[in-house]
Amino acid sequence: LAGSLIANTTLLEPNFMSRVLIYSFAAATLGGLDSLGGAVIAGIIIGLVETMSGGYIKLIGGTLAPTTALVVIVVVLLVRPNGLFGSKRVERV
Amino acid sequence: MASIRIRQGTPAQRAYAWVPWILVALCFIYPLFAYKSWMPAVGSLDQAFRVTPINEVICYAVAILGLNLVIGYSGQLSLGHSAFVGLGAYTTIILVSDHNWSFFTTIPVSAAACFLLGCIVGLPALRIRGLYLAIVTLSLAFVFPTLVLKYGSLTGGPNGKKPARGQAKMDPPSWVPFNNAGRLASPLWVYTILMVMAVILFILARNFVKSRPGRALIAVRDNQTSAAVSGVNLPIYKVLAFGVSAAFGGIAGTMLMINKPFASDTQFTIQLAIFLVVGLVIGGAGTISGAVPGALVYVFIPYFMSAWTNDQSGMPVGIKQITRPLFDWLSTRQGKGAIAGVFFGVLLLITVFILPGGIIDGLRRLRARIIAVTPNPGWLRDRNRTRGLKPIDPLEDPAGSNVGPLDDVIADNA
Numbered sequence: 001l002a003g004s005l006i007a008n009t010t011l012l013e014p015n016f017m018s019r020v021l022i023y024s025f026a027a028a029t030l031g032g033l034d035s036l037g038g039a040v041i042a043g044i045i046i047g048l049v050e051t052m053s054g055g056y057i058k059l060i061g062g063t064l065a066p067t068t069a070l071v072v073i074v075v076v077l078l079v080r081p082n083g084l085f086g087s088k089r090v091e092r093v
Numbered sequence: 094m095a096s097i098r099i100r101q102g103t104p105a106q107r108a109y110a111w112v113p114w115i116l117v118a119l120c121f122i123y124p125l126f127a128y129k130s131w132m133p134a135v136g137s138l139d140q141a142f143r144v145t146p147i148n149e150v151i152c153y154a155v156a157i158l159g160l161n162l163v164i165g166y167s168g169q170l171s172l173g174h175s176a177f178v179g180l181g182a183y184t185t186i187i188l189v190s191d192h193n194w195s196f197f198t199t200i201p202v203s204a205a206a207c208f209l210l211g212c213i214v215g216l217p218a219l220r221i222r223g224l225y226l227a228i229v230t231l232s233l234a235f236v237f238p239t240l241v242l243k244y245g246s247l248t249g250g251p252n253g254k255k256p257a258r259g260q261a262k263m264d265p266p267s268w269v270p271f272n273n274a275g276r277l278a279s280p281l282w283v284y285t286i287l288m289v290m291a292v293i294l295f296i297l298a299r300n301f302v303k304s305r306p307g308r309a310l311i312a313v314r315d316n317q318t319s320a321a322v323s324g325v326n327l328p329i330y331k332v333l334a335f336g337v338s339a340a341f342g343g344i345a346g347t348m349l350m351i352n353k354p355f356a357s358d359t360q361f362t363i364q365l366a367i368f369l370v371v372g373l374v375i376g377g378a379g380t381i382s383g384a385v386p387g388a389l390v391y392v393f394i395p396y397f398m399s400a401w402t403n404d405q406s407g408m409p410v411g412i413k414q415i416t417r418p419l420f421d422w423l424s425t426r427q428g429k430g431a432i433a434g435v436f437f438g439v440l441l442l443i444t445v446f447i448l449p450g451g452i453i454d455g456l457r458r459l460r461a462r463i464i465a466v467t468p469n470p471g472w473l474r475d476r477n478r479t480r481g482l483k484p485i486d487p488l489e490d491p492a493g494s495n496v497g498p499l500d501d502v503i504a505d506n507a
Contacts, residue, residue, distance in 0.1 A: 022231070022232075022235055022363075025228055025231070026228065026232070029224070029225055029228040067236045067239060067240075070232035070235060070236060073228065073229065073232060074217055074229050074232065077217065077220070077221045077225055077228075077229060078217055078220055078221070082225070
């Protein structure tokens with residue numbers, strides 16, 4: 001279903017899903033891999049950060065826009081290693 | 094149970110330990126002479142220029158070796174290795190074509206640059222683990238080509254970068270037994286150089302893994318908490334694993350440039366990162382030698398898939414009859430070269446199901462079924478001789494019931 005929705009916006013070619021794959025991975029990670037609502041919110045955050053930083057910050061421009069989204073993920077994961085809404089893992093020895 | 098047993102310390106056991114290495118060395122030397130007419134040519138090695146893909150195998154083997162240090166030994170899933178290989182390649186190519194360095198002097202520079210970048214990437218690994226770390230490193234692989242495009246004045250952008258014609262022409266060093274004369278000699282001396290570099294790097298990696306830091310990494314992989322409790326400094330060793338792995342990747346990038354002095358953003362994409370991991374798993378994660386079959390698979394499956402879909406005549410005879418319908422069908426399709434990706438996926442699944450430890454682990458288990466080395470502890474033999482007991486033969490008495498009373502041993506250890 002997501003594939004058919006995306007196919008309208010981009011050119012249909014065998015590799016077109018790889019970008020979508022990266023973004024969906026990114027959203028799932030940011031929200032926390034075991035949280036459904038987190039993925040939705042994180043998806044919105046990533047999309048907004050990417051387009052707005054691309055539009056407003058000149059240095060970033062069009063080419064580095066995907067990078068900013070990934071930087072956001074790294075920073076968030078550094079603060080919360082299980083994502084924004086992920087549940088904490090209990091470590092046993 | 095193994096069908097053949099060899100006792101330790103016998104000539105048979107010594108031969109068993111040495112002959113495989115001699116065979117491996119012969120395999121390394123063979124491509125240098127395969128093109129000569131007096132040598133029976135195996136496969137398509139009958140001409141010197143066909144050595145070029147083997148050179149590529151050597152480079153990627155070093156890259157996979159580096160990846161193995163971080164994934165196989167320290168247990169941190171890193172999907173950003175293509176960025177390290179790319180950084181090494183670009184460091185070399187920029188220094189060579191813009192600053193007139195020679196290829197060899199760029200090796201320490203690209204290794205150091207990649208070591209630094211690897212340490213920086215390793216820092217998040219201190220807090221992030223497992224799949225999350227995979228995503229973070231994957232983002233590095235994703236970002237690298239866009240950075241290359243962004244700074245096009247330095248990296249050549251989408252056109253790629255290579256030394257200008259006639260500039261920075263690489264001559265064979267004096268210790269290589271080939272000169273640059275003749276169109277076909279060049280891949281051979283490049284092969285010699287790369288092989289020497291790779292052998293040195295493999296020995297370094299083996300020593301690294303067997304030394305104190307390597308054991309610390311394995312401890313971190315097996316159980317982080319117990320490793321920390323046992324006195325392993327987690328932050329330092331985790332970052333070190335990334336740094337060393339990245340340095341190997343950078344040298345692999347330099348080696349790729351020695352082989353083919355051309356770098357472009359399409360070479361070092363996310364695909365390379367993923368295929369390197371696939372090669373690592375197929376070859377065997379956590380084994381040093383697993384990098385070689387991994388790289389062979391990585392280079393030769395696309396190579397032969399695209400060759401065979403066009404022309405089946407070069408295929409080995411036994412396989413040809415079985416796979417003919419498949420390749421007949423494939424050759425009528427569009428985009429037939431892309432089928433290699435499908436085969437990678439299938440091969441990965443098969444490997445994970447049949448050989449969970451990769452090709453090398455499978456070979457080792459097969460060998461253990463055929464040949465077993467029985468230990469022949471010298472102290473037991475000497476002791477029984479001095480006490481006038483019957484000499485122990487572990488082949489006849491694996492359970493050791495003929496050892497005799499062990500009271501003296503107990504007394505010695507008391």
